[in-house]
Amino acid sequence: EAQVTQNPRYLITVTGKKLTVTCSQNMNHEYMSWYRQDPGLGLRQIYYSMNVEVTDKGDVPEGYKVSRKEKRNFPLILESPSPNQTSLYFCASSLSGLAGAVGTGELFFGEGSRLTVL
Amino acid sequence: AQSVAQPEDQVNVAEGNPLTVKCTYSVSGNPYLFWYVQYPNRGLQFLLKYITGDNLVKGSYGFEAEFNKSQTSFHLKKPSALVSDSALYFCAVKGRAGRRALTFGSGTRLQVQP
Numbered sequence: 001e002a003q004v005t006q007n008p009r010y011l012i013t014v015t016g017k018k019l020t021v022t023c024s025q026n027m028n029h030e031y032m033s034w035y036r037q038d039p040g041l042g043l044r045q046i047y048y049s050m051n052v053e054v055t056d057k058g059d060v061p062e063g064y065k066v067s068r069k070e071k072r073n074f075p076l077i078l079e080s081p082s083p084n085q086t087s088l089y090f091c092a093s094s095l096s097g098l099a100g101a102v103g104t105g106e107l108f109f110g111e112g113s114r115l116t117v118l
Numbered sequence: 119a120q121s122v123a124q125p126e127d128q129v130n131v132a133e134g135n136p137l138t139v140k141c142t143y144s145v146s147g148n149p150y151l152f153w154y155v156q157y158p159n160r161g162l163q164f165l166l167k168y169i170t171g172d173n174l175v176k177g178s179y180g181f182e183a184e185f186n187k188s189q190t191s192f193h194l195k196k197p198s199a200l201v202s203d204s205a206l207y208f209c210a211v212k213g214r215a216g217r218r219a220l221t222f223g224s225g226t227r228l229q230v231q232p
Contacts, residue, residue: 004161033219042208042224043162058219090161106152107220109161
């Protein structure tokens with residue numbers, strides 16, 4: 001079954017304790033992205049990756065890191081989490097990079113990871 | 119910069135009645151436009167998209183959307199609402215050059231009453 005898998009689905013942590021949210025897709029997609037969802041703000045992009053070893057900042061990258069060492073995995077790293085990073089996080093992937101005439105923009109989303117930073 | 123506005127936080131409609139969820143956008147040049155749906159405790163699911171061609175786009179679950187270039191709108195519609203349509207709906211836009219990401223609206227909660 002084609003899917004995007006995120007872990008953990010729920011996490012409560014404390015300020016400053018490093019954490020990683022994993023994301024894996026089994027569709028051989030080139031493009032992967034992380035979003036955070038906050039009430040009234042919709043989804044905001046944190047980071048994205050056009051392919052292996054190619055990553056770039058989205059709209060709200062501060063406090064986050066990512067890596068793309070393999071095509072299927074795109075972990076989100078919070079080196080020193082703060083309470084303002086309490087949010088619902090989604091990983092998404094797409095066959096192509098959404099660029100130009102090639103990309104159709106259809107994103108496949110994971111189930112979400114609800115993070116609470118105390 | 120590209121942006122999306124969903125002016126209604128919530129839309130209430132009775133089952134069997136037609137529904138409309140509004141979306142307006144701002145982008146340089148011609149847009150790619152999308153609707154996604156989010157059911158409780160789930161990720162977003164793709165509903166439909168406008169890339170080019172006919173202004174009326176048909177998608178999953180009986181939904182359709184009409185692209186109106188002059189009004190920069192892409193309203194989501196369904197002729198007859200079902201209780202199971204109750205969910206959070208997101209409109210998204212991408213320009214055909216430059217920024218390589220979708221910009222999402224803030225979402226509209228659709229509540230269909232039996």
